[in-house]
Amino acid sequence: MGRVNANALEVRNLVKSYSNKPAVRDVSFSADFGAITAVLGPNGAGKTTTIECCEGLRDPDGGSIKILGKNPRVASSQIRSRIGVMLQDGGLPMAVPAGNVLRHVGRLYADAGRRREKQLIATLDLAGHLRTPVRRLSGGNRQRLALACALIGEPEVLFLDEPTAGMDPHARVAVHDLITEVKNRGTAIILTTHLLDEAEALADQVILMAEGKIAVRGTVEEITAGERDGIDILFGRPTTRKELASGLARGLELSGTSQTSGRAWQITPVPTPSELAQFMAHLASIDLEVHELKPKTDLTSLFLRLAGGSDTGANK
Numbered sequence: 001m002g003r004v005n006a007n008a009l010e011v012r013n014l015v016k017s018y019s020n021k022p023a024v025r026d027v028s029f030s031a032d033f034g035a036i037t038a039v040l041g042p043n044g045a046g047k048t049t050t051i052e053c054c055e056g057l058r059d060p061d062g063g064s065i066k067i068l069g070k071n072p073r074v075a076s077s078q079i080r081s082r083i084g085v086m087l088q089d090g091g092l093p094m095a096v097p098a099g100n101v102l103r104h105v106g107r108l109y110a111d112a113g114r115r116r117e118k119q120l121i122a123t124l125d126l127a128g129h130l131r132t133p134v135r136r137l138s139g140g141n142r143q144r145l146a147l148a149c150a151l152i153g154e155p156e157v158l159f160l161d162e163p164t165a166g167m168d169p170h171a172r173v174a175v176h177d178l179i180t181e182v183k184n185r186g187t188a189i190i191l192t193t194h195l196l197d198e199a200e201a202l203a204d205q206v207i208l209m210a211e212g213k214i215a216v217r218g219t220v221e222e223i224t225a226g227e228r229d230g231i232d233i234l235f236g237r238p239t240t241r242k243e244l245a246s247g248l249a250r251g252l253e254l255s256g257t258s259q260t261s262g263r264a265w266q267i268t269p270v271p272t273p274s275e276l277a278q279f280m281a282h283l284a285s286i287d288l289e290v291h292e293l294k295p296k297t298d299l300t301s302l303f304l305r306l307a308g309g310s311d312t313g314a315n316k
Helices: 047-054 098-107 110-123 139-151 169-184 196-202 241-248 273-285 299-307
Strands: 007-018 021-032 036-040 062-067 083-086 157-161 188-192 205-210 213-218 231-235 257-259 264-267 290-295
Touching: 007 047, 007 188, 021 036, 021 047, 021 062, 021 188, 021 205, 021 213, 036 047, 036 196, 047 062, 047 157, 047 188, 083 139, 098 110, 098 139, 110 139, 139 157, 139 169, 169 188, 169 196, 188 196, 196 299, 205 299, 213 299
Parallel strands: 036 188, 036 205, 083 157, 157 188
Antiparallel strands: 007 021, 007 062, 205 213, 231 264, 231 290, 257 264
């Protein structure tokens, strides 16, 4: 990859208004290669306008945007070929069979497109839908096709808008794995999603917007530090409530415990250090191995608290 600068995307003092109503107010942030930056916010927070300006789809009223070192509105075809964009509303030709759409986009990228086409069809389970016109695809399958089109050129910078909307849980896991794989190859990914668990699972950096401004930024752990209300425990093997009961009785409330999978549990509220020490000693005494122990974060609580009443404005 012929990288121009240290940051894949740099946004400085971005301003945008519609009919003299501010939609984005002095927004600045950057996105790094090999990392996922999630831009979140309620409807009307200004995130869509911000991302569209970054993609070169809208002209900002003030500030500057550099993507791969260039202004996206006037970037050359060589720069644009290194950027992938997945729009939530598709932008796909509705009457054309899905396979033809993907093949056409792949040809725009020559060798890279041909190399990735078969792999993406298999990974995103599109083989059975290639002859189906786009308009007849389910919402989830249309999203998979849009994602394949965004990825087929092996972009250095990738914009993903609601990448798993309409997908079943199995498909979401596959897409999350694919997104993580792409990130690990060094691609900068800018993600927008209303699925906060998706942002928690994927994002290296979170930009949370409200009323056209950045309300908070940082890693999930950093920005939810004040929202923690329990601990998550992952065991080395499936564990029953009965196995935990005697240990929980030693200072931790059984009523505040819930099982999230065969091996994972959540305990609320946050135990004191002495309570946790007693509990861990008990687990060791019954040979119950703990693979992971971490504070339970709550991005949803933070999102709702910061969003407040900002879901009613003119911002986009």
